[in-house]
Amino acid sequence: MLMQILKDVAVVSGISTLLAVVLIIAQKYLSDYGICKINLNKKRDVSVEGGSSLLNSLAEEQIFLPSACGGRGSCGTCKCKVNSGGGPLLPTEKPFLSKTELADNVRLACQVKVKSDMEINVPESIFNIRRFQAKVHEIIDYTYDIKGITLKLVSPDTIDFQAGQFVQIESQAYAKIKQKVVRAYSISSKPQDNDRIQLIIRLVPEGICTTWIHKYLEEGSDVTFTGPYGDFYIRDTEADIIFVAGGSGKAPMKSMLEDLQVKGTTRKMTYFFGARTAKDLYLTDEMRSFEQVFSDFKYEPVLSKPAPEDKWKGKTGFVMPYFQDAIRDPKNTEAYLCGSPGMINAVKKSLIAMGVPDDKIYYDSFG
Amino acid sequence: MKKSPLEIKILSKMQPGEITLNGFLGEDSRDLYDIIAEDERTLETLGVSANELADKMQYFTDKSSDSFMDSVEIDEIFIVDTEVVRGKLPCPFSHPGIYRKTITTLTNKKYNITIRWTALNIHLIKEHHFFEGKNSAFRLDPQVLLKALFA
Structure with missing residues (x-):
């Protein structure tokens, strides 16, 4: 009896396997869509x-x-x-x-x-998006969890992008990670340096791609990416500008400011950078140096929770209460925001309440 | 016991490098349904449902998300901080939808317990009663979770 049952199970399993194989072959040869x-x-x-x-x-x-x-x-x-x-x-x-x-x-x-x-x-x-082969040219530690990665293009050897756009990095297999993943990062260098791009990348806990970038990439490593993507870029107007960023959201703003430095502008610009403590601040001197470059530019780092050892004498709390002093004509102000959805929502709400038109608020919300 | 095709598919998505760096199972070699069943038995003993725990986690995440640059103190007991990073994660059970990469850290000052969870953890607990495998990076022990969330 038991033998008969086992035999029947074996026959049914055999037929099922055979049918599965036939289906796979049929799929391969008969589903020819030309x-x-x-x-x-x-x-x-x-x-x-x-x-x-x-x-x-x-x-x-x-x-x-x-x-x-x-x-x-x-x-x-x-x-x-x-x-x-x-x-x-x-x-x-x-x-x-x-x-x-x-x-x-x-x-x-x-x-x-x-x-x-x-x-x-x-x-x-x-139609302007391409796949690029590049090599890591330089790695800079900006903070304990943020690195600046410069990629020198190999093929194609130049890229055409607008300041504020992003690329998609394809990570490679490493350690126990068997397959590549694709993740988006904003370009932080200026478009005029078209033989390379710099990215500012924060290490994400349990992040597959950021762990590869932070722990496995070194100078000379091969990197593949596609781009440029996105419609977050400076509009060519004469309106005043408010930039607001937090964390790695500094990347597109850096690209935009370096681009404006090359092109030249007399627009009134204020850049608020939100961080928790002084150890989360980076590129502060570089951003402050733009105050000497532009005729009307102010960089305002704001710490929400400065540590006692920071001896912080600058602005504290949320960034929003400080907008009032920076905006002279809300209707003639554009805002460029990059950060978490919570930050974007709160800042957007505050700007609209102050009279900045909704359609002049441009943002890159993490996600 | 032989695993069903669905279980095999779910388990493959829970492996390191599929959705997250270290996966969802940690060093747990038990069957997926055994992991879930044991935690469900613990919930029954504790007299709390997965839904109640998930709702409370969502409550703290929502409260702290408004304060995007700082932690918040709730009911003078809980210090809660939610951080959002770039990207979204799918559910390993192939449930429709994707979950923003948020990490909520809660400290219960009364019991001196600190726990952390993601938006995906809330979904996994609410919809699948899955608290992750032992020693997984985001494993939430139901007993510790209950003590931390309800003072």
Whole structure:
């Protein structure tokens, strides 16, 4: 009896395995979608081999949509409008899409499989995104948990970006980490130094990519990244500027100020940098030196909880109460913010209450 | 016992380097469902639900998130600090949604206990009754958690 049961189980298992193998082979040989045409923005066609994700198919054609998870469907950043040929919406996409996006045919490119000709809309800015090979040129310890990493470009050997934009670093396998991850970091150097980029990176507890960068990268290490991404950049107006940043949020502001130094400006600018204690401050002398460069610039570090040993004589508490003295005409003021969502929300609320127009508040919220 | 395909998938996502640097299981070699079941038994003995613990954790995270540059003191007992770093994490159980990388640190002055949790920890406890494996970086022992959260 027992032998018969075991025999039956073995037969059923064998049939199941055989069917699985047949399905895999069928998938490989019968699901041949051939060459599919992807029309971008009704302007340009690319031909790709069907069967891969839209994200990967575009990447093969050197068209890079932002993706922080490497196409695993967990970050929700590779959004694009799929007008036709995308197939039905998948349950894996729904949590990442708003009602407006759903109505507007927005999809996650990593979840959409290319099976037929498609028509999609992507931001024009992504056509400038490239994959770069670079080498670590310099590593600077800014604080106990923040490093400045300069990458010298190898191929392509120059990059065209706007101050405030970011790149996506691809970490490599290390220690017990078997696969690469992709993470976004703002460029902190100026666009005019186009043969290199500097990044300011804070070590994140349990962070796979930041641990690789902080503990495993050394001068001469190879690094791959894509970019530039993002629409956080200085608007070309004559309005006064308020910069507000915290932690590694200093990176895009540094790039913007160095860029303005090259281009020249007479705009009134105030830069508030929020930190907890003096040990969280960095690049203070460099930022203060801009007070000598620009005709109307002030750097204001604010410590929320200075330690007694800091002997801090500067501004304390939240940054918001100090805005009043820095803003002379709220309607003619632009704000550039980079930091945690909590900081962004509180600062935005305060600026709007003071009369700064909502549409003149630009920000890069961590995430 | 043979693991189901779902358990294998979940366990693979809990390994080091998949979602977090050191994974969710620490040095725990028990089956995933045994880890959860033991913590559920502890909750039953303590007379508290995973939902109650998760709600209290969320309460402290929300309270301290408003004070983004400093810690807050709540009820003269709890010192709470929530820090947000760049990025988001998915749930290893493949639950829809992603969770911002926040770390809340709570010190209960009455019992002199300090614990920390992430936004993902709250979700894992509330929806999956999963407090992470023993010696995992963000393991939250239900007994310690209860003592720390409710003075």
